[in-house]
Amino acid sequence: MRKQVLAFLALSSLGLWAQDDLLAELNAMAPEAPKQFAFATFKGTKLVNGSTVEMPGAGVGQFIVGHRFGALNDKPLYNLFGMDVAQIRFEYSYNPVAWLNVGLGRSSGSKTYDGFTKVRLLHQSKGGKGLNSPVSVVWYSSMTLTTVPFTDGFDHFFTDRLAYAHQLMVASKLNDKVSVQVAPTLVHFNLVPLASDRNDQLGLGFSGRYKLTQRMALTAETMFRQTPFAGTHMPLSIGLDLETGGHVFQFHVTNARSMADPQWMMQTPGSWANGDLFLGFNISRVFTHVKPKELR
């Protein structure tokens, strides 16, 4: 009996080897593993106020609502930690193709309209044939138009209301948990507060995320500025990303209350040192307008 069992075991192990041989043959048949592109470098197309290298997929649109409440140090109990007053920004963007994202937004702060474009230049990858890139590179440009009346008593051109921001976002998903992004930034203001202020402002944006769990991540973003305007401070935001299927919820605390690009990048009046902090959140929802061709 025992011998029979042994024989059976020997046989079944032979069978197993045969299958492993088959597997080896299979791998020889399809030797090249496909190139793997980094995905979900960040959970959202924005981290807090700043953009990330992420964009919705081809044929997908995304709606984001952003809220920034009042200052935490402005009668916090009376104003319920700023909850009684809020600024709001809506944004809708669309990817006609995988590498291009275009969108429009409107922020209640300074009643600012904006339009933006993201172009993916390089996608982080590994494996497969050909060269791999350790980073993803995305070009980002936006234009803002403020529509609050001027209160300085001077006549103004329409173009005085315009400002532009350009960023070269370079990001890397270092591992499952940690992603970082560096973004050399140029902001151009058609109108600056003082004649001695420069219209072109240089900055260097830093963003990072650390995944706590599969669906929760800590985030932070800031922007170093070369020639800051008088009375402005470096923006610094710390956030928590929560992902629930189709939505990403981003909660944060920041000294940059404005959500329009040139304003949060270069014109943040409050500072962490003074406790000029604001609670806020972004909620995003994606809509698939064009299905991938495999599923049409």
Next chain:
Amino acid sequence: MKKIFALAALGLSLMASAQKLTSKDTQVHINASTPVEDIDAVLNNAVGILNTETNEAVWQLQIQSFTFKRALMQEHFNENYMESTKFPKATLRAKIGGVTDWNKPATYKGGIKGQMEIHGVNKDVSIPVTITVNKDGSVSIESEFSVRTADYGIEIPRLVVSKVAEVVKVTVKSTLKGA
């Protein structure tokens, strides 16, 4: 006697190199839909190999090849559920039963016994299949079966449990041809 038997078995498995059929365009459709959300994905580049002498077969697919209707679902599938950078492939090692003659055109209701590896977890499986030996000598294998995500250590959080089915329907169509 037993030695002869073992030798014969060894000989058989060595001899077996002649009769191999392969597929590079096996279609796999997965469906984890719930009343709340349609979740399905396809791929058509799974590879398979069948040894008709030993009735053994192996199929393998790249998790990242699945295309979803919603790009975000595809991202979540890879990032949160399958962890496809860590576990890029799924494999089925199979022994096919129910076919009496691989050379005569006919259709058989058969079965597969073997091991399925998904998400780095190996499990014994038993799957019903329909096997058709075609006139040109190729073999078509079709199957529909269910995969319980928990069996493979794929966690579906309570927050989305109403949106993502815990038992995923899998449909496979594979046509294996001679060289």
